[in-house]
Amino acid sequence: MISLAVLYFYLSRNVRAIHESLLQSRIYHLGSIILSIITIIFYFQPFKNVALPQNLAFLKNPGFTPVGSQLDLAILLGFFIIIGIVNILKKGEKTSPLRSIIYHLGSIILPLTALFLTIYSLIKPVGTDVINHVSTLILPPFRLSWFAALEILKNPASxxxxxxxxxxxxxxxRxxxxxxxxxxxxxxNSFNVSRSAILQILTETGIxxxxxxxxxxxxxxxxxxxGDHKGSxxxxxxxxxxxICLLIFPPSLILWFLxxxxxxELSKIYNLGSNINKQIIDLSxxxxxxxxxxxxxxxxxxxxGYFLGRTYASEYFFKKSIDGIALNNAKLVYDNQRQAIILNPYIERFRxxxxxxxxxxxxxxxLKNKDGKITEQDRQTITQAIQAGISEGKVVVSLNPQKAGNWQSLASIYANIINAAAGADVWTISAFQxxxxADPQNxxxxxxxxxxxxxxxxxDDALRFFEQAISLKPDWPNASYNYAWANFQKKNYPQAVNALQATIKLIxxxxxxxxxxxxxxxxEEFKKMLPNEDVQVDQSGEKNQSGSLNLPTPPTTQISPKLELPKEASPEAK
Structure with missing residues (x-):
């Protein structure tokens, strides 16, 4: 936003550009045509079956656009189309060379074609992925964005x-x-932006x-x-x-840039029409x-420049760490992630x-030793790695303790070492709580x-939380499935059978x-525990495909005896 403010003052106060309209310059027309051609070409995925180097693999992505996102691309193309249409209408008021008319028509037809393909890409179904039968365009619900804006009004400070x-x-x-x-x-679990840029301003900056x-x-x-110099x-x-875009779409760099x-441009109109006498001050x-x-x-x-350079360099090293994952090179991943954090220690995803x-x-x-017995040197290395992982997870929480996802990430770290470190089970439970x-409806x-x-x-404790999950999401098969097995392990066989029947109805x-x-x-195995019962499977009801059926599985990492970590490793320790 600071960069955009600097750009605003430069464009609005630039003496050379004061009589030139940036919106009607050839740069806009040329940019519109080039962006439209790129959009049309990449819609057909020309590199889909081409072997590309790792650093160019993104060109195979069907959603690739030089703008960043398909929604931003649609907004920018709409902006270009309005400029093209108004310019064509202005040209129609007076005689213009045929070449100029063709040029301006091209600056409308190409963006319109690109916009149509972009909108189709946004709304077409993407199949049965994590979010079932929905379009590529995923936006926060406007209703909850409105509730979030109202929520801040409950506290005077916020x-x-x-x-x-x-x-x-x-x-x-919340x-x-x-x-x-x-x-x-x-x-x-959550969205980082509101459905409306206006509501985002209210939510994050208040009244x-x-x-x-x-x-x-x-x-x-x-x-x-x-005024005499009102806008065109x-x-x-x-x-x-x-x-309209600010009202109905989330905020983005492209939207704020436009x-x-x-x-x-409007400020230049004011400067052009101002009759205020300008005074020259001699500062010699x-x-x-x-x-x-x-x-x-x-x-x-x-x-x-220094801080922007560090920010860019940190993103560069983090990108190299992602390349290291694709190359299965753990050292490359570790070194580049570490360097990214040194350059910019305040980015949660780095940590x-x-x-x-x-x-x-x-x-x-x-896992080098399947029996869980390791050398003293490996034991020290493992302890250091675990402590470093926990420390980074806690830093993420400290950067923003209000985010439920940060606590969930810390809980996952503890859960991975339950069989390796003493006290990790208690810490896992605490972090999940x-x-x-932070996210009571999850x-x-x-x-x-x-x-x-x-x-x-x-x-008993497991049943309590599985039951709460069912009350929050009754049509989630995995919640009912875990509830059924917890009842079975507790020898509550009738409840286990009923819960598993409910699970089957949802699949x-x-x-x-x-x-x-x-x-x-x-x-069938559950029913064998009910020798006097004749339970029929009721397959009626609404089917739902929200993930697969999974029972809790303990982490594979086991160390004996367990590692003793310092008290600072607990989630409550500062």
């Missing part, structure tokens, strides 16, 4: 200044409800931020409709288009002030990935926590035959 940048996901988990769990989006943005919009409208029809249509470009006698301003400006530019890498290293070392507090966390108790043969045999047959077979 109502005034909001919950802070990059904290929308934390408040989204306003999720039962209806969300019944939607196809339920497996998405103060919304009023500031409102003043900016009011000033833009005033420049559009008043092109600027009016683009302004309305961007306001908005600031347009605001800069104020040399110290001039030197001070120059030094401060250079210092700010240098500091900005989270590095934590998982350390735990993976520890697991691989422990914190995740549930059934997955409850099944995960119930699975920890199940693995420890604490079936569609046409789409998930393996799980369906598995559940039927296990039901």
């Amino acid at each position: 109502a005034i200044i909001g919950i802070g940048p990059d904290n929308f996901s934390a408040i989204f988990t 306003v999720k409800d039962f209806a969300y769990n019944q939607s196809p989006l339920w497996q998405i 103060f931020g919304l009023l500031t943005f409102g003043l900016l919009i009011f000033n833009a409208i005033k420049q559009l409709v008043k 029809p092109l600027q009016l249509f683009l302004f309305l288009y961007l306001i 908005f600031f470009i347009l605001i800069a 006698d104020l040399l110290p002030i001039c030197v001070g301003i120059v030094i401060i400006s250079l210092g700010l530019i240098g500091a900005s 989270s990935s590095f934590a998982q890498t350390n735990i993976l290293i520890a697991n691989n070392l422990a 914190r995740a549930i507090l 059934p997955v966390y409850r099944v995960s926590l119930g699975g920890v108790y199940y693995s420890q043969n604490k079936y 569609d045999p046409k789409l998930n035959k393996a799980d369906y047959d598995k559940a039927l077979k296990e039901l």
